[in-house]
Amino acid sequence: MVLPLRRYTQFAGRSSRREFWWYSLFLGLGYVGIALAWGVFLAVVQPPDPEELVGWYLGAGAAFFLANLVPGIALSVRRLHDIGQSGWWLLAAYAAMLFLSLIGWVPYLVVMSLPPQKHPNRWGLPVGPRPLASVFD
Secondary structure, eight states: OHHHHTTTTOOEEESHHHHHHHHHHHHHHHHHHHHHHHHHHHHHHSSSSSSHHHHHHHHHHHHHHHHHHHHHHHHHHHOOOOOOTTTTTEEEHHHHHHHTTHHHHHHHHHHTOOOOOOOBBBSSSSOOOGGGGGGGG
């Protein structure tokens, strides 16, 4: 779940679908956790003007986003490498997300869900378990 954080700026190599989806779950839980913490804080403290705290909530979400921006980009590039594509295709995906909003996320998620190349490519060996016979190579 946090492997992309350990590989923070590693754009070379390959990453599995499992790594991508576990990291996506981590991000989702992080944003839900921020929202829940903010809601509990508002319920417990009951400030006279809750709108003053909206900036703190947005700031926490923005900080979490910025802290995970580079690992997310690096993971997406490695995921593209795993399916045999250049990481530069990520620019097209981000442009689609920017101009098409939610509709742009669908092709991105479809591409990230494609099966990996089963053989070595120019970005490295396949990720995951290898056949037992490859131990003797």
